[in-house]
Amino acid sequence: MNKSILLVDDEEGIRKILGISLADSGYEVLTASSGEEALSVFKAARPPIILTDIKMPGMDGIELLRRIKEEQPDAEVIMLTGHGDLELAIKSLQFEAADFITKPINDDALEIALKRAHERIWMKARLREYTENLEHLVHEKTMKLLEAERLAAIGQTVATLAHAIKNIIGGLKGGIFVVEKGMELGKEEYLSQGWAMVKGNVEKVKNLALDLLSYAKEREPNFEWVNPNKIAIDLQELMLQRSRECQIKMTLDLDESLPEVLLEPDAIHCCLLNLISNAVDACMDMEQTGRRKEVVIHTARAPEGGVEYQIIDSGCGMDEDVRDKVFRSFFSTKGTRGTGLGLMIAHKIVREHGGAISFESEKGKGSKFIVRLPARNSPVKREAGNRPVPQYEAI
DSSP states (O other): OOOEEEEEOSOHHHHHHHHHHHHHTTOEEEEESSHHHHHHHHHHHOOSEEEEESOOSSSOHHHHHHHHHHHOTTOEEEEEEOGGGHHHHHHHHHTTOOEEEESSOOHHHHHHHHHHHHHHHHHHHHHHHHHHHHHHHHHHHHHHHHHSGGGGGGGGGHHHHHHHHHHHHHHHHHHHHHHHHHHHHTOHHHHHHHHHHHHHHHHHHHHHHHHHHHHHOOOOOOOEEEOHHHHHHHHHHHHHHHHHHTTOEEEEEOOTTOOOEEEOHHHHHHHHHHHHHHHHHHHHTSOSSSOOOEEEEEEEEOTTSSEEEEEEEOSOOOOHHHHHHTTSTTOOSSGGGOOSHHHHHHHHHHHHTTOEEEEEEETTTEEEEEEEEOOOSSOOOOOTTOOOOOEEEEO
């Protein structure tokens, strides 16, 4: 760790006494008697921490702070101020000063300020390393996807994918800001909140990469005989807590006469979970009109045989413009909360089962998504090139 520190004060006595104290604490002390000299020393030595008086002839401490931050934004500058200069000290925080200490300087206050500065330096280094690793991960996964034959057409959606990644990085930067603010103010809760934001956005990057890889991989479902109602019951139990927290009624409307069918239960569970999550989000986004927030999971026999699942919500619904875009790659109405991958993966699963997905929706009245899966007598393997074409129909 770089233990050098730049001490800037136009009073020789303060430089000498404070310099001895800092040296005793293990610092390599560089000194300057003016802002101009300090800037020159800083450019040559690049110390990570600067202690500077606010009021000095010529270039004052605030101007020095501003110039140092332009030169090296990660440098931590602690301001030294007299009791009558508190307004200037507070102003220095607007220019991203790490802290300020009033004269005469108390050893404990100095030790705390230096400790906070080192914590900020450490945290910034870790966050920078974390962000660089994430950017490398995103780049690596994207390159692999672009090389895969299954995603040969992904090139036309790169701009949209980049927008999703930019949103995640924006969330990371927001977490960094909260962490730094917590350090400035010495508030543990800010540090916890900021770090939680960082970890949450790291999870988003991981899920984005895994979802893209899942979408890219061609596979045959592992069919098995399943009670289709059991999937619906499991999904209601899974989503019940979240729906209660959001004050949304989640109900089952099941055809008890349905026979067992050949499905891949985990895949259909994933497909329907995406649709139910979207339905819950739609209820959360609905305007306060007094309408009940409700999501219904419905099962029935499909008209041509097999099973039909319907996910019905009383949420915000979609206008014509959104309806036209629903099945486009990476389209999402959730802003930074969504990537558009949920429906893409749902479509892929339905297609692999030889089924069809459609929807009905009206702005302000809710939506209904319909998944129809054909009847099968045995898990017949499908030859490459003879895969059923997905039927994505907006009703």
